[in-house]
Amino acid sequence: MSNKVYAGIDLGGTKILALLLDEQGDVVYRSETATQAHEGAEAVIGRMVGLIKSSLTSERELASIGVATAGTLNAKEGIVAYAANLGWNDIPLGKRLEEEFGVPVSLENDANAAAYGEWAAGAGKGTQNCVYVTVSTGIGAGIVSSGRLIRGRDNSAGELGHITVDMNGPRCTCGNAGCLELYASGTAIARNAGKLAAEYPEKAAALLGKAGGAALTSRHVxxxxxxxxxxxxxxxxxxxHALGNGMVTIIHVMNPEVVVIGGGAANIGAALLDPMHEAIADRGISSMAAGVRFVGPTLGKEAGAIGAALLVGQ
Known part of the structure:
Protein backbone atom coordinates (compact mmCIF):
# COMPACT_ATOMS: atom_id res chain seq x y z
CA MET A 1 0.00 0.00 0.00
CA SER A 2 1.35 3.42 -1.00
CA ASN A 3 2.21 5.89 1.71
CA LYS A 4 2.41 8.92 -0.59
CA VAL A 5 0.71 12.10 0.58
CA TYR A 6 -0.04 15.34 -1.22
CA ALA A 7 0.15 18.65 0.64
CA GLY A 8 -2.30 21.45 0.03
CA ILE A 9 -1.84 24.89 1.58
CA ASP A 10 -4.27 27.80 1.65
CA LEU A 11 -2.15 30.89 2.22
CA GLY A 12 -4.31 33.75 3.45
CA GLY A 13 -3.63 37.15 4.89
CA THR A 14 -4.84 36.02 8.32
CA LYS A 15 -4.07 32.31 8.51
CA ILE A 16 -2.26 29.45 6.80
CA LEU A 17 -4.14 26.17 6.49
CA ALA A 18 -2.20 23.01 5.60
CA LEU A 19 -3.71 19.64 4.66
CA LEU A 20 -2.36 16.27 3.59
CA LEU A 21 -4.34 14.13 1.16
CA ASP A 22 -3.78 10.42 0.62
CA GLU A 23 -3.89 8.77 -2.80
CA GLN A 24 -7.66 8.41 -2.54
CA GLY A 25 -7.97 12.17 -2.06
CA ASP A 26 -9.03 11.90 1.57
CA VAL A 27 -7.72 14.42 4.12
CA VAL A 28 -5.45 12.60 6.58
CA TYR A 29 -3.95 15.63 8.36
CA ARG A 30 -4.86 19.26 8.90
CA SER A 31 -3.23 22.11 10.77
CA GLU A 32 -3.24 25.89 10.68
CA THR A 33 -1.41 28.86 12.10
CA ALA A 34 -1.55 32.65 11.99
CA THR A 35 0.09 34.14 8.90
CA GLN A 36 1.58 37.20 10.62
CA ALA A 37 2.43 38.69 7.23
CA HIS A 38 3.84 41.82 8.88
CA GLU A 39 6.93 39.78 9.77
CA GLY A 40 7.87 39.42 6.12
CA ALA A 41 7.86 36.78 3.40
CA GLU A 42 10.65 34.62 4.83
CA ALA A 43 8.89 34.33 8.17
CA VAL A 44 5.63 33.34 6.45
CA ILE A 45 7.38 30.78 4.26
CA GLY A 46 9.05 29.42 7.37
CA ARG A 47 5.63 28.86 8.93
CA MET A 48 4.46 27.03 5.81
CA VAL A 49 7.54 24.82 5.92
CA GLY A 50 6.96 24.16 9.60
CA LEU A 51 3.35 23.10 9.04
CA ILE A 52 4.36 20.62 6.36
CA LYS A 53 7.27 19.19 8.32
CA SER A 54 5.16 18.70 11.41
CA SER A 55 2.67 16.70 9.34
CA LEU A 56 5.19 14.21 8.01
CA THR A 57 6.03 10.92 9.69
CA SER A 58 8.10 7.89 8.73
CA GLU A 59 4.93 6.42 7.25
CA ARG A 60 4.21 9.38 4.99
CA GLU A 61 6.14 10.16 1.81
CA LEU A 62 5.53 13.69 0.54
CA ALA A 63 4.82 13.60 -3.22
CA SER A 64 3.94 17.23 -4.03
CA ILE A 65 2.82 20.59 -2.64
CA GLY A 66 0.05 22.79 -3.98
CA VAL A 67 -0.45 26.32 -2.68
CA ALA A 68 -3.60 28.39 -3.06
CA THR A 69 -3.12 32.12 -2.59
CA ALA A 70 -4.69 35.41 -3.53
CA GLY A 71 -2.96 37.91 -5.75
CA THR A 72 -1.25 37.93 -9.14
CA LEU A 73 0.79 34.83 -9.86
CA ASN A 74 3.43 33.74 -12.32
CA ALA A 75 2.42 30.14 -11.82
CA LYS A 76 4.86 28.78 -14.42
CA GLU A 77 7.82 30.22 -12.50
CA GLY A 78 6.30 29.64 -9.06
CA ILE A 79 6.32 33.35 -8.21
CA VAL A 80 3.79 35.38 -6.25
CA ALA A 81 4.06 38.55 -8.33
CA TYR A 82 1.81 40.66 -6.13
CA ALA A 83 -0.37 39.85 -3.12
CA ALA A 84 -1.85 42.88 -1.36
CA ASN A 85 -3.08 40.86 1.61
CA LEU A 86 0.48 39.67 2.28
CA GLY A 87 2.42 42.72 1.16
CA TRP A 88 4.36 40.52 -1.27
CA ASN A 89 6.03 41.46 -4.54
CA ASP A 90 7.89 38.92 -6.71
CA ILE A 91 8.32 36.28 -4.04
CA PRO A 92 9.69 32.95 -5.45
CA LEU A 93 7.51 30.83 -3.20
CA GLY A 94 7.52 27.77 -5.44
CA LYS A 95 11.30 27.66 -5.67
CA ARG A 96 11.72 28.05 -1.91
CA LEU A 97 9.38 25.15 -1.18
CA GLU A 98 10.96 22.97 -3.89
CA GLU A 99 14.40 23.61 -2.40
CA GLU A 100 13.14 22.72 1.07
CA PHE A 101 11.30 19.50 0.20
CA GLY A 102 12.59 18.35 -3.20
CA VAL A 103 9.11 17.71 -4.61
CA PRO A 104 7.01 19.40 -7.33
CA VAL A 105 5.29 22.59 -6.16
CA SER A 106 2.52 24.51 -7.91
CA LEU A 107 0.81 27.81 -7.15
CA GLU A 108 -2.85 28.45 -7.88
CA ASN A 109 -5.20 31.41 -7.54
CA ASP A 110 -7.22 30.80 -4.36
CA ALA A 111 -10.62 31.17 -6.05
CA ASN A 112 -9.65 28.72 -8.80
CA ALA A 113 -8.28 26.27 -6.24
CA ALA A 114 -11.51 26.41 -4.21
CA ALA A 115 -13.55 25.88 -7.37
CA TYR A 116 -11.50 22.85 -8.33
CA GLY A 117 -11.72 21.47 -4.80
CA GLU A 118 -15.51 21.72 -4.77
CA TRP A 119 -15.70 20.19 -8.25
CA ALA A 120 -13.34 17.29 -7.52
CA ALA A 121 -14.29 16.47 -3.95
CA GLY A 122 -17.24 18.60 -2.89
CA ALA A 123 -20.57 19.91 -4.12
CA GLY A 124 -19.68 19.55 -7.81
CA LYS A 125 -18.29 16.03 -7.60
CA GLY A 126 -19.48 13.81 -10.43
CA THR A 127 -20.09 16.65 -12.90
CA GLN A 128 -18.04 17.76 -15.87
CA ASN A 129 -19.06 21.43 -15.90
CA CYS A 130 -19.16 23.35 -12.64
CA VAL A 131 -18.93 27.00 -11.65
CA TYR A 132 -18.05 28.05 -8.11
CA VAL A 133 -19.25 31.59 -7.33
CA THR A 134 -18.13 33.45 -4.23
CA VAL A 135 -20.34 36.29 -3.02
CA SER A 136 -18.41 38.05 -0.30
CA THR A 137 -16.54 41.36 -0.06
CA GLY A 138 -16.36 41.04 -3.84
CA ILE A 139 -17.73 38.53 -6.34
CA GLY A 140 -15.60 36.01 -8.17
CA ALA A 141 -15.93 32.69 -9.92
CA GLY A 142 -13.88 29.59 -10.63
CA ILE A 143 -14.84 27.56 -13.69
CA VAL A 144 -14.38 23.87 -14.49
CA SER A 145 -15.39 23.01 -18.04
CA SER A 146 -15.26 19.46 -19.43
CA GLY A 147 -13.32 18.46 -16.34
CA ARG A 148 -10.62 21.12 -16.75
CA LEU A 149 -10.03 24.27 -14.75
CA ILE A 150 -10.34 27.38 -16.91
CA ARG A 151 -7.50 29.70 -15.91
CA GLY A 152 -7.29 32.10 -18.84
CA ARG A 153 -4.21 33.70 -20.35
CA ASP A 154 -2.77 35.04 -17.09
CA ASN A 155 -4.76 33.12 -14.47
CA SER A 156 -7.46 35.80 -14.33
CA ALA A 157 -10.49 33.96 -15.73
CA GLY A 158 -13.67 34.09 -13.68
CA GLU A 159 -13.98 37.80 -12.85
CA LEU A 160 -17.75 37.51 -12.59
CA GLY A 161 -17.96 40.53 -10.30
CA HIS A 162 -16.80 42.77 -13.13
CA ILE A 163 -19.32 41.94 -15.81
CA THR A 164 -21.73 44.78 -16.57
CA VAL A 165 -25.27 44.44 -15.25
CA ASP A 166 -26.17 48.13 -15.68
CA MET A 167 -24.88 49.89 -18.79
CA ASN A 168 -25.54 53.27 -17.15
CA GLY A 169 -24.28 52.32 -13.73
CA PRO A 170 -21.57 53.98 -11.65
CA ARG A 171 -17.89 53.58 -12.37
CA CYS A 172 -16.18 50.64 -10.66
CA THR A 173 -12.62 50.66 -9.32
CA CYS A 174 -11.75 48.16 -12.08
CA GLY A 175 -12.46 50.83 -14.71
CA ASN A 176 -15.73 49.34 -15.95
CA ALA A 177 -19.16 50.77 -15.20
CA GLY A 178 -22.19 49.05 -13.70
CA CYS A 179 -20.28 46.01 -12.47
CA LEU A 180 -22.17 43.22 -10.70
CA GLU A 181 -19.94 43.72 -7.66
CA LEU A 182 -21.41 47.21 -7.20
CA TYR A 183 -24.88 45.73 -6.72
CA ALA A 184 -24.69 42.26 -5.21
CA SER A 185 -21.50 41.84 -3.16
CA GLY A 186 -21.54 41.98 0.62
CA THR A 187 -19.88 45.38 0.38
CA ALA A 188 -22.57 46.63 -2.00
CA ILE A 189 -25.40 45.30 0.15
CA ALA A 190 -24.07 47.19 3.16
CA ARG A 191 -23.42 50.37 1.17
CA ASN A 192 -26.81 50.39 -0.53
CA ALA A 193 -28.57 49.73 2.78
CA GLY A 194 -26.77 52.73 4.25
CA LYS A 195 -27.91 54.92 1.38
CA LEU A 196 -31.53 53.87 1.77
CA ALA A 197 -31.36 54.35 5.54
CA ALA A 198 -30.16 57.91 4.98
CA GLU A 199 -32.88 58.52 2.39
CA TYR A 200 -35.69 57.03 4.49
CA PRO A 201 -34.65 57.52 8.12
CA GLU A 202 -38.22 56.97 9.31
CA LYS A 203 -38.00 53.37 7.99
CA ALA A 204 -34.45 52.61 9.09
CA ALA A 205 -34.81 52.09 12.85
CA ALA A 206 -34.82 48.29 12.76
CA LEU A 207 -31.85 48.08 10.42
CA LEU A 208 -29.74 50.67 12.23
CA GLY A 209 -30.63 49.00 15.51
CA LYS A 210 -28.88 45.84 14.31
CA ALA A 211 -25.68 47.79 13.77
CA GLY A 212 -25.88 49.41 17.20
CA GLY A 213 -24.04 52.51 16.07
CA ALA A 214 -21.33 50.59 14.21
CA ALA A 215 -20.91 50.55 10.42
CA LEU A 216 -23.60 48.57 8.63
CA THR A 217 -22.63 45.17 7.23
CA SER A 218 -24.45 42.69 5.01
CA ARG A 219 -24.99 40.56 8.13
CA HIS A 220 -26.96 43.39 9.76
CA VAL A 221 -29.08 43.69 6.61
CA HIS A 241 -31.96 40.37 -9.01
CA ALA A 242 -28.55 41.76 -9.96
CA LEU A 243 -26.88 38.51 -8.92
CA GLY A 244 -29.36 36.60 -11.06
CA ASN A 245 -28.48 38.74 -14.06
CA GLY A 246 -24.84 37.82 -13.52
CA MET A 247 -25.72 34.15 -13.21
CA VAL A 248 -27.55 34.30 -16.53
CA THR A 249 -24.29 35.34 -18.17
CA ILE A 250 -22.48 32.40 -16.57
CA ILE A 251 -25.23 29.99 -17.66
CA HIS A 252 -25.26 31.26 -21.25
CA VAL A 253 -21.48 31.32 -21.64
CA MET A 254 -20.42 28.19 -19.70
CA ASN A 255 -23.54 25.98 -19.79
CA PRO A 256 -22.77 24.39 -16.38
CA GLU A 257 -24.46 21.44 -14.75
CA VAL A 258 -24.07 22.91 -11.28
CA VAL A 259 -23.34 26.33 -9.78
CA VAL A 260 -21.91 26.28 -6.28
CA ILE A 261 -22.64 29.51 -4.41
CA GLY A 262 -20.35 30.27 -1.48
CA GLY A 263 -19.07 33.26 0.45
CA GLY A 264 -20.49 35.14 3.39
CA ALA A 265 -23.20 37.03 1.52
CA ALA A 266 -24.50 33.80 -0.03
CA ASN A 267 -25.25 32.58 3.50
CA ILE A 268 -28.04 35.18 3.63
CA GLY A 269 -30.27 32.57 2.06
CA ALA A 270 -33.73 32.96 0.53
CA ALA A 271 -33.97 36.74 0.87
CA LEU A 272 -31.08 37.03 -1.60
CA LEU A 273 -31.34 33.77 -3.54
CA ASP A 274 -35.07 33.75 -4.30
CA PRO A 275 -34.82 37.04 -6.25
CA MET A 276 -31.72 35.61 -7.96
CA HIS A 277 -33.76 32.64 -9.19
CA GLU A 278 -36.54 34.99 -10.30
CA ALA A 279 -34.11 36.92 -12.49
CA ILE A 280 -32.67 33.72 -13.95
CA ALA A 281 -36.16 32.46 -14.81
CA ASP A 282 -37.04 35.83 -16.36
CA ARG A 283 -33.87 36.38 -18.39
CA GLY A 284 -32.23 33.01 -18.95
CA ILE A 285 -32.70 30.77 -21.97
CA SER A 286 -35.13 28.35 -20.40
CA SER A 287 -33.64 25.18 -21.85
CA MET A 288 -30.22 26.12 -20.45
CA ALA A 289 -31.31 27.59 -17.11
CA ALA A 290 -33.62 24.71 -16.26
CA GLY A 291 -30.77 22.23 -16.34
CA VAL A 292 -28.61 23.99 -13.75
CA ARG A 293 -28.51 22.94 -10.10
CA PHE A 294 -27.66 25.65 -7.56
CA VAL A 295 -26.08 24.28 -4.39
CA GLY A 296 -24.04 25.42 -1.43
CA PRO A 297 -20.39 24.40 -0.90
CA THR A 298 -19.56 21.32 1.14
CA LEU A 299 -15.81 21.64 1.79
CA GLY A 300 -15.94 24.90 3.73
CA LYS A 301 -12.60 26.56 4.46
CA GLU A 302 -10.70 23.50 3.20
CA ALA A 303 -11.80 23.85 -0.45
CA GLY A 304 -8.80 25.93 -1.52
CA ALA A 305 -6.19 23.70 0.09
CA ILE A 306 -7.82 20.53 -1.28
CA GLY A 307 -8.05 22.01 -4.75
CA ALA A 308 -4.44 23.17 -4.65
CA ALA A 309 -3.24 19.70 -3.65
CA LEU A 310 -5.22 18.06 -6.44
CA LEU A 311 -4.13 20.55 -9.10
CA VAL A 312 -0.38 19.88 -8.93
CA GLY A 313 0.80 18.88 -12.39
CA GLN A 314 -2.42 19.85 -14.14
Missing part, protein backbone atom coordinates in the same frame (compact mmCIF):
# COMPACT_ATOMS: atom_id res chain seq x y z
CA UNK A 222 -29.71 39.94 6.57
CA UNK A 223 -30.68 39.88 10.25
CA UNK A 224 -33.13 42.76 9.83
CA UNK A 225 -34.61 41.22 6.69
CA UNK A 226 -35.14 37.92 8.50
CA UNK A 227 -37.33 39.83 10.97
CA UNK A 228 -39.40 41.36 8.18
CA UNK A 229 -37.75 44.77 7.88
CA UNK A 230 -39.01 46.18 4.59
CA UNK A 231 -36.03 48.39 3.83
CA UNK A 232 -33.58 45.50 4.31
CA UNK A 233 -35.74 43.16 2.26
CA UNK A 234 -35.76 45.72 -0.55
CA UNK A 235 -31.94 45.92 -0.53
CA UNK A 236 -31.60 42.14 -0.70
CA UNK A 237 -34.26 41.82 -3.38
CA UNK A 238 -32.41 44.29 -5.61
CA UNK A 239 -29.07 42.59 -4.91
CA UNK A 240 -30.58 39.20 -5.69
Missing amino acids: AEAAAEGDELSMRVLREAG
